[in-house]
Each structure stands twice: as C-alpha cells, then as structure tokens.
Amino acid sequence: MHQPLLPLKGIIPPLITPLSDRDRIDGEGLRRLIEHVLAGGIHGLFLLGTSGEAPSLSHELQREFLKLACEIIDHRVVVLAGITDTAMTETLDFAEFALDVGVDGLVLAAPYYFPMHQLDLERYIRELAQELPLPFLLYNMPSHTKVDFGIDTVMALLDLTNFVGVKDSSGNMHYFNKLIQLTHERPDFSVLIGPEELLAEAVLMGANGGISGGANLVPNLYVDLYDAALTGDLRDVQRLQQQLMRLSRLLYEVGTPPTGYLTGIKTALELAGLCSGRLAEPLYAMPKERRQKIQQHMQDLGIFEMIVSSNN
C-alpha cells in the first residue's frame, strides 16, 4: 500500500467467496460479482474476511481464490486480504503469498481458538508485525474471536509504522468513538466500521469508511450513504439509513443470527443471478421457504432494479 493510499477510506466491501461445490470456487460468479461491485463505485475490496468465510476454506483454496480475485481486480481498486489463522506460521506464510499476488494490505483478527489476554495479544501482534511484508489493519471481531483489541492495546501498538488502521465489527460504538479519537494523532491511520447499520453514524462522527457486507449486493446504496454522511447532509443520511435498515431487517433477519447476515446475502446474490449462494461448511444455505421469503423481500425492496441500474 503506497503512502498516498493512506488513510484507507470509503466503502470497501468484504467480498463473499462464491463456491460451486465443497471447497471449490465459482469462478464465473466471482468475475461477475467483482465487476458488479466495481461498477457500483466502491473504493476498495477486502478478500477472505468473515464474509469471505476464509476460516472455512482449505489453505489451498484460500490461495487459489486470492490469486484469481487479484487477477480479476487487476489493481483497479485497493485490495486488502485477511490473513488470520490460529497458527502464527500459517499467518506469516499466507502474508507472503498475498504479497506475491499483488495484495495492497493485510487484515488481521485475533487468533480465535484460545481465549486471549490483552498482554499476550499485544505481544503476538507486535511479533507478527515485525515479519509482515505489507501494511496491516487489525480486525476487531469479538463475537467470533472471543476477545476485543482493548483500546489500550491498540494505543500501545500505534508505534508500529505498518499498523495502518482498525476494522471494528464489535458493534460497540463507545469503543469505536475511542478509536476515532486516535486518528487525531495519526492522520494516516484508518478507522473503518464493520456493521453496515452503523456506517452512517460512524462516518458522521469522523470514521474513514465501512467494510459493509451489503455492498456485495447493492454497492451504490452504501456509496451514496457514505457520501451523504461525509458531506453532512442529514436529511439524505436519514432517508438512505431508513432504506438500509429495511434491507437489513428483510434480508439478514430471515436466517438465524449471527450468521443470518451471511446466509441472507449469499442467497440474495444467487437470486440476483450474480453468483452461487452455496456456503462453506459448517454453514449451510437456507431451506427453500426461507429462500422464497428472501426473493419476495428483494422484490419489495426493489433490489433487482437497483442491481440492474448499478450495472448500467
């Protein structure tokens, strides 16, 4: 990531991983999906995150996917890649691979098997950082990793020059507002919000952007909301937010939380003809009745029209 790219900003969708079979990529779907989100005006892409189901894919498939996606994207936008693993050696090896295929930055969540303490976490990140070949963001995801990057831990790590930001998916806006305060001291540092329902307020309060999963489906909605928040147009913000909240309720709450978001979005992408809706085990696609509900909700929300218009 060249200095001019920093701080990272805008809408950076966490790309889902289209799968045609168990541990097999839907290559055509991937190509369509990437062109779709690029057409929607997004500012970057985050590959192999939670929405990308990276931990459910074999190491080999993760590499194959990263290589292919980078080829398709071909540097048209900045590319971030998730490198989190429970084994440090695997994380480092994968980071080298990411460098080789042209990734711009890395994203690192806490190792997610052993419950972690802040001091061990800080030491671990510090040791890793010294061997990482690219700038990295920390990815705060306590619902999956069982631990937050405490604000003191983040502050202690700010001296690492390749530590260039945090993606926060905790949903805890008090914590997020503390992160925003950190950018006053390091202007190259990015603070990005995970949950899309919090995108608008995050940007209004000073955040740099969002890793919004829904932008896989209707990227322009998220880009518009980001723009409205950036310029402080509260009327537009509240209007687009109302639309987003309705989408969130109708698509993400059909399946069971906290993965209803992921099954909802993959189902919708398949129904929109963009790519396969298959999930990687241990998650499974929705049963038929729920799929029909999603289909109906997509019509009610005008998603099909939004997708067509965004691609023209």
Place this chain on the structure above:
Amino acid sequence: MHQPLLPLKGIIPPLITPLSDRDRIDGEGLRRLIEHVLAGGIHGLFLLGTSGEAPSLSHELQREFLKLACEIIDHRVVVLAGITDTAMTETLDFAEFALDVGVDGLVLAAPYYFPMHQLDLERYIRELAQELPLPFLLYNMPSHTKVDFGIDTVMALLDLTNFVGVKDSSGNMHYFNKLIQLTHERPDFSVLIGPEELLAEAVLMGANGGISGGANLVPNLYVDLYDAALTGDLRDVQRLQQQLMRLSRLLYEVGTPPTGYLTGIKTALELAGLCSGRLAEPLYAMPKERRQKIQQHMQDLGIFEMIVSSNN
C-alpha cells in the same frame, strides 16, 4: 405529561441522589444540584434511575426524595421518575405516589431479579400499563436487568397509548437505530439515548435526546452537543464530542467499570462543592488516591471553570 410535552426531547439528566449518610438525603446538596442543572439549560429531569441509585434506597427514602425534588423543581422542567421494582405491587404503589407529588412521566425498566423471556416481559408491561396513572417510557438496561426489551416486544406494545418512549442504555446502536425507525410511525414517541458517549450520533441519526449522566456535572456541554447535532453542524459536533470523550475517559474510567461512571460523577460533584459524593451501599466512594486523580483530571478538563460559568 400533557400532550404538548410529547415527544420528550433534549437533555434530561438522570439526577444523582445526594446522600448525607446511610439511607439519608443531603437536602442542601440536592437543592444546589437542581439549581445547577437548571441553570445549565437542561430540558427535563429523570429522578430515581440507575444514576439515582434508586434500587439501593429504602422505599421510604425513595418517597421522601421524590417529594422533595419535585418541590424544588416546581414544574420548571418536565420530571420523569423511575418506578422499577421487582415486585409489581410496589411498582404500582410508587407510581401512584409519583402522581401525587407532581411527576409528569414514569420510567420503567424490566424487573431485575428473575431472568425474563420476551413474552412474559410483554405481558407484564401490558398488565402494568393498564394500571399506571401516568404516561411511561421503557428503560432498556440489559447490563443491570439481564434482558433487553426486544425490538419485537417494543413494537407489540406500541398500541398502548400511555407508552410514550424508550430510554436505551444498552449501548447497542444497531438496536437503537431500529428504535429510531419506530418514531416514523408514532411522532409522539420519544427515543432517548443513555450512554452519553453515543449522544451525538444518536441525535444525528434522529433520536429525540439523551439521558446523559455527565449533565449532572456540566449540563451546558451536553446541551451544546445536543444543539450542534440537531442542527447538523458536524464540525461542532466532532469538537464537542472530543471534549466529551476526554471527560468520559478521565472521570469515568478512574473507578472500576461498569459503575466507575457513577463513582466518578459523584466524586466530581463533591469536589465541585455541589453535593455529597457518598454512594448508597452496596457501592462505595472512591479511595483517597483515586479522588485525588479525579481532582487533577477535573482541573485538566477545566471542569471547575465550566461549572462556575454555567451558574452565572
């Protein structure tokens, strides 16, 4: 609460309860504190909430306090009173007392001993509502009551005409944004935010105001932030928010969470000469070294000056 008062809006501090001894009111302190916050421009007062330590006070003292506070306030601003109890009969008796002493509205959290299910909770609120003599807000406080008022529960209760709003202290802004969506359908319905660190974004997103504990100490800061958010002045919002976040860190994080906020604010009020800093058992005032830290932080933050200026 006369219809013209609805929806409730602005900064409505959860008044702390000044205590001179175990289960005894510091009457002079109370008088000074009320005049102080009124001078700061606040829009209403919430008595006997969590910050008011209501559950730690005897039933008798709660009545004595409510009567005295209402006399001092003397209808200069709208007054809300907490009536939550684990016993339904006690809640109803206290609601009648509140009516008698001139309270405008009631605030009701979930009964907090038995872990509750949503259906029981809905039924309980519905039964209570039919016997309450005043309009009421629900008070969502899961860190203390072990249960959220689920969004579906809130929606199901919207047909109760005396149910006029929600105070949400969950800190979960996704949930809060769902509450805001409800106000589009019932314009007399108030959505108020508890945690003051989230006040600005709540108002920017459409909330009616905040029950901000820090407004006991520096009411004008919260009133100014509310005004800036209401008018969409993002530059001012971010500047005042930075000030508030600093205050929050320096005063509320000296004591241990999650009650460090309460011990911090009571200590600061005592150091500012407004009222006694004694807490009601089972909470206890800070040890000396922490008090000195608070004193130092108040100087660093310019709190003493802010208090003087707000009272002139």
Place this chain on the structure above:
Amino acid sequence: MHQPLLPLKGIIPPLITPLSDRDRIDGEGLRRLIEHVLAGGIHGLFLLGTSGEAPSLSHELQREFLKLACEIIDHRVVVLAGITDTAMTETLDFAEFALDVGVDGLVLAAPYYFPMHQLDLERYIRELAQELPLPFLLYNMPSHTKVDFGIDTVMALLDLTNFVGVKDSSGNMHYFNKLIQLTHERPDFSVLIGPEELLAEAVLMGANGGISGGANLVPNLYVDLYDAALTGDLRDVQRLQQQLMRLSRLLYEVGTPPTGYLTGIKTALELAGLCSGRLAEPLYAMPKERRQKIQQHMQDLGIFEMIVSSNN
C-alpha cells in the same frame, strides 16, 4: 441457630410461596405443603428464596408469609429465611423481623441491581454481618445476581463468626469443590448445593446437603438420595439419580429456562392438589397445553403415587 444445629445438613427445600392472587398468600395451600414436606423427612426449610419468589412479593407480603410459615412449622425443623434486598436498610429491617418471628438463620444473596465487584461485595457483606441478629449463609446465585461470591471473598469472610455456610446455585462444581475444601478448616461451616441434579455428587464429595427445589414435590426422593450418597452406596445413588434426572427433564424442561424449573414445580404442586400453582408477576403460569404435558409426565414418573405414599 443454636450451636448444636451447626453445621446445617441434609435436605432443606427452598419452599415455594403458594399464592391465591396477585400478592396474596394461599394460606391453606401453604399449610398442606409444609405438612407434606415435613412428612417426607426433610431436615430444614428455606423460606423466601428464589423458589419462594421473594423479590416478586411486596415487602408487606413477605412479612405476612414469613410469620405464617413459622407458625405452621412451629420449630419442628430448622428454618432459614432469605433477606436479600437491593437496599441495605431493607435487608437489615427484614432480618430483625425474621428474628422476631422465630427464624433460625438468614440467607443472603448479593444485591442484584448494580453489577458488583468482589471488594465492594466483601465490604458490603462485612458491614451487614456486623448488624445481623442471626447467623447467616451466603447464597451464590450468579444467574440472577450477575456476580459470584469469589472463592477469595468467601475465604476472606470466614473470620465472621456468624457466617455459617454457603448455598451455591452456580452449577459450577469446580467452584463448589473449592468451597468443600473450606469445611476442612471450619467444621461448623456448611456447604449446601442448589441445583438438585448435582446433589448426589456434591454429597459424595463431602457437601453437607442440598437446597433441592424438587423436594417441595417429592421430598422423600431427595432424602433417600442424600442418605445413599452419605453412606456411599453408589449403586443406590446411581439408581435414584437416574430417577431424579428423569423428573428434572420431564418437569423442569417443559417451560422455558431458566425459570422452567419454577413454573414446572408450581404447576406440578397444583396438579397434585397441594397448593395453588400461581406465580408472582413478572412470571406467569404455564399455558394449558404445557400443563397437560406436565400432568402426563407426572403420571409417567409415578409422582402421584410417590406423594400419597410420602404422606402416609
């Protein structure tokens, strides 16, 4: 509690509170229930605990109930009374009342509104203990109070001579085994288990007995299991445990956890003709279909026969 009573031991049912209406005692039911459990050979009674729904009863009703129950029991077994309240003054007043009506010992859970820290908790118990007119047990109930009495806190309080035991309802047997170790040093100290599914192993490992809710219904089953564990008859223990586990599944898991135990037992008591099954708000009796399920399960378990035989 006279010294000879210590350590407390055996099966001490947490008596449920029979209610004929909102905040009104079913006096006849109470009489029948007390005679029923006494006939079953139980070793003591614990009034106004969680199973007694004390926090859901008005202060006045709690007093009325305690007086009446003590009169009926008339010192035939040792009587413990719950005195937990969120307000210290109320707890102390109620303890005096308990002394007046002839209670032998007090039971004290953590105050359950504010999340507590161990140091505050220790200080609070210590201050209370100095004013309590009777010996007391601590009641560890983290699912309802949000806090454990940490093992270090319990140890620190062992110097209080009127602190005579712990009732542990945490379900955490590692913690419970630590409590048992404490009895090696203070032979007058009782360690009693709450969840009845853990009664057998608790006694096998050295506990003094159990506060078993199911003993409201079939006291002899619990007394027999206690006796078998005390004498180390593993074959009998495992046979009776199998019976108890079946009862637990068929009666307590019909309603929703964690209060399904309470609704199950009250329903069963009503179906057995012992007393009213009404619960105190905010809990509610089971709907009809579930009641029928309980009825069927009671037949399958042979509960009706067990009750008849225990009363002859």
Place this chain on the structure above:
Amino acid sequence: MHQPLLPLKGIIPPLITPLSDRDRIDGEGLRRLIEHVLAGGIHGLFLLGTSGEAPSLSHELQREFLKLACEIIDHRVVVLAGITDTAMTETLDFAEFALDVGVDGLVLAAPYYFPMHQLDLERYIRELAQELPLPFLLYNMPSHTKVDFGIDTVMALLDLTNFVGVKDSSGNMHYFNKLIQLTHERPDFSVLIGPEELLAEAVLMGANGGISGGANLVPNLYVDLYDAALTGDLRDVQRLQQQLMRLSRLLYEVGTPPTGYLTGIKTALELAGLCSGRLAEPLYAMPKERRQKIQQHMQDLGIFEMIVSSNN
C-alpha cells in the same frame, strides 16, 4: 479402534506438545514425556487436543508430531487424535493421515470460528462422520468454540455407529449427568470428563474416565483417584481429591485463566526436567517470577518426589 476397546475408559491424558522453537517439536522431550505417563499407568493418550495446542501449530507440524508420537507410543495404549479444524476439507484430510500413522480414534470439537447453531452443527457432524475413516468422540469445549453440543444434538447423532463417545470440558455437571444417562442405552458409548477437578465426581456418578491434563505431570495421582472412585472408596476419593484441588490451585492459578492451566503445566514439566516448557504462539511462557512460584509450589506439593517414584 477395535470393538473390544469400547467403551473407552480410564485416565487418558491430553498430551501436551513439547516445542523447542516456534513451530518445532522437542523430540527428546516428547519421548521422555510419553515414557513418563506410560510408567504412571495411564490407559490411553489423546494427542493434539487443546492441551496439545493443536490449533496453534502449522498443519505440517501437526502431522510430524502425530507420526512421531505414534511411533514412540507404538500401540502400548490406545491413541486418540484431535482432528478439529475450521475447514471441513482439512479435517477430513487430517483424519486420513491419522489413520495412516496408526491412530485408534478421532476427537472432534465444533468448528470454532463461526458461531454455530445446533441444527447446522448436527448436520455438519453427520456429514463428516460419513467420511471419517475411524471411530470418533465429540469434544464439548464451549469456552473455546463458543458452542455446546446440545444434549438433543448428541442424542440425535447416537445412530451414527462410529460415534463412540463424548469428552466434555464444559465444566457443567448438569449437562454431564445428562450425558451419563445416555450410556444406559448404548453400553459401547464413552463419557469422559475434561476438567480434572471434576474427575472424581464424574466417575462416582458413572462416567468412564477422564482426559486429565495434570496426568501429564503426575499420572499416578489421577490413576489412583480414578481407581478409588471406581471402587467407591469415598474416604480415599476425598483424600486424593484434596491433594488434586491443592495441586490445581497452586499450579494452575499462578497464570491467568483460562489458559493458566496450560502455562502452569508446561512450566512444571520443564522444571521437572521432562520437556521444554515453551508454548506455541499466541500463548507465551510465564515470566520469571511466576516460574519461581511454580517451582516453590512444586516443592510444597511434593511433585518432584511423585515424579521420581512414578518412574521407578
């Protein structure tokens, strides 16, 4: 695992993985450790579990370790191997490898990144089971995987003939007692307890044995306790339990929970001269002062003598 081996029973230590450097095996230490536990009379070995830090080791190292350990053990006792991974394909590949190097049975925890629902979990295990080349146990480890194998899920899977038992590390003995009830219907099915502080009561109540981490260090203590519980000698059980509780407190509570157990045991093994005490990142060995504390506690507990005597 040949039918005669079932049900699995006795003390089956979860072998720790001795490491000489980052992602490198301490081969000599491994050899000494295996001879040490075999000399202590243990009944089987569980490789690459949580105590074995499997998720922190690279895939390559896991294979190297499994092969080497199996060669050293050379079928002297039954060998179980952990095959849990977040990616299904990796789990299946590793299971084949385990078959090739002579493992007797497999151990499978829930995939530990995505929060799981019971229905997905059941489907996932069922699909995996059909492709596993060896009998397997489920490993219930909610503190690390964020999910329990619900008792209904376990029951639903009992029709799988290669599903031969559960290792439960939840610490929830109510749940564990439900598991024990299942063995009444399938006598080839094993129920093994994880936390060693619960070993005695588990066996007294009918469990088949324990996966006791402390048996890496003093295997004979655990074997003796198991034998005492099996024969129902309560006096011996309580005496040995007192010894075990003391060891647990003095060795496992020096480091921070919940991994203080692991750092304690690895430190003790190094101090006893058995193998390297290095942990796999992201966990780290204890600082010097804590190591000295462990050394002192080992002397107080007589661990050094116990180790010598067990090896003679």
